Amino acid sequence: xxxxxAAVLVGALTLQCVGCTANRFPVLEGPFLGQTPPGQVPELFxxxxxxxxxxxxxxxFSASGTEFFFSVKLPxxxxxxxxxxxxxxxxxxxxxxxxxxxxxxxxxxxLSPDGKTLYFASSRPLAxxxxxxxxxxxxxxxxxxxxxxxxxxxxxxxxxxxxxxxxFAANGTMYFSSxxxxxxxxxxxxxxxxxxxRYPTVEVFDERIVSEYGAGDVFIAPDERTIIFSSSRAGGHxxxxxxxxxxxxxxxxxxxxxxxxxxxxxxxxxCPTLSPDGKYFxxxxxxxxxxxxxxxxxxxxDIRRIYAEPHFGTGDVYWVDAAVIDAxxxxxxxx
Numbered sequence: 001x002x003x004x005x006a007a008v009l010v011g012a013l014t015l016q017c018v019g020c021t022a023n024r025f026p027v028l029e030g031p032f033l034g035q036t037p038p039g040q041v042p043e044l045f046x047x048x049x050x051x052x053x054x055x056x057x058x059x060x061f062s063a064s065g066t067e068f069f070f071s072v073k074l075p076x077x078x079x080x081x082x083x084x085x086x087x088x089x090x091x092x093x094x095x096x097x098x099x100x101x102x103x104x105x106x107x108x109x110x111l112s113p114d115g116k117t118l119y120f121a122s123s124r125p126l127a128x129x130x131x132x133x134x135x136x137x138x139x140x141x142x143x144x145x146x147x148x149x150x151x152x153x154x155x156x157x158x159x160x161x162x163x164x165x166x167x168f169a170a171n172g173t174m175y176f177s178s179x180x181x182x183x184x185x186x187x188x189x190x191x192x193x194x195x196x197x198r199y200p201t202v203e204v205f206d207e208r209i210v211s212e213y214g215a216g217d218v219f220i221a222p223d224e225r226t227i228i229f230s231s232s233r234a235g236g237h238x239x240x241x242x243x244x245x246x247x248x249x250x251x252x253x254x255x256x257x258x259x260x261x262x263x264x265x266x267x268x269x270x271c272p273t274l275s276p277d278g279k280y281f282x283x284x285x286x287x288x289x290x291x292x293x294x295x296x297x298x299x300x301x302d303i304r305r306i307y308a309e310p311h312f313g314t315g316d317v318y319w320v321d322a323a324v325i326d327a328x329x330x331x332x333x334x335x
Contacts, residue, residue: 035319044310047310047316056314057270057271058284062111082098083101120138157199174191175219189218191203209245215243219274269283274325
């Protein structure tokens with residue numbers, strides 16, 4: 001059943017690609033799925049391929065730039081599925097459902113610094129045919145034949161509460177979001193330092209930031225000097241916005257700043273990440289142009305085409321030159 005479901009979803013993705021004819025996937029060649037790099041105004045990433053009429057989120061490239069991972073949220077009970085694309089002989093493959101995904105809620109992929117392990121959030125049960133749990137962080141290693149069997153990370157990373165959105169510094173330290181209590185607050189950003197192949201301790205990233213911002217969906221820069229997260233703190237642009245903070249020389253963090261109206265909107269912004277080379281900032285958003293004209297719909301094919309296009313009121317993936325982050329660093333006095 002899971003294999004058939006994956007095949008059906010891949011077929012749907014192929015049909016929804018703008019420019020696809022006769023179920024053929026478009027030719028995508030070169031870095032970043034062959035897309036023209038953006039400037040300092042966010043643009044849809046790979047419209048019709050990654051950003052579609054479906055609810056699309058996450059954007060993770062491998063260090064080599066030859067693999068791309070993302071997720072699609074399906075309308076039935078909010079089910080999430082993770083997909084991947086690979087660059088083979090200079091051309092990108094069509095998206096395929098990861099072999100261990102497609103049955104349970106799976107999202108928020110993140111590669112370990114050595115690229116040998118894929119971490120993700122999932123509500124899958126601990127045993128076959130058992131009830132699904134809340135979201136936890138899982139890991140799956142590469143094997144000679146592809147991917148192995150996913151394993152749930154031990155406590156204290158996972159708890160009786162929800163854990164999602166793992167992100168890794170170059171030294172292997174993992175940052176993630178959890179709904180567990182932090183003082184008088186519920187939920188925030190946590191940090192786990194590796195030791196002997198596991199994560200034996202977990203600490204609150206910054207209790208002041210956690211208590212004031214209610215932070216989630218955290219991205220940590222490889223050098224641990226920049227952190228970006230989603231927050232629905234009062235005074236933002238609406239719903240959840242993306243904020244950035246920079247680490248001072250003494251180890252403390254400057255007060256988080258909103259990434260501004262070019263990135264944030266009255267809708268939800270979430271899933272921040274940087275490309276491995278640090279040149280581009282990716283994020284997911286439900287934003288859509290308020291003044292966009294409603295296209296004419298004269299046939300069923302017109303309706304199907306419109307359903308397949310981004311800005312349909314569901315989540316899309318955006319990217320922008322990472323200089324927008326550097327500008328915030330300069331404004332905060334951190335260079």
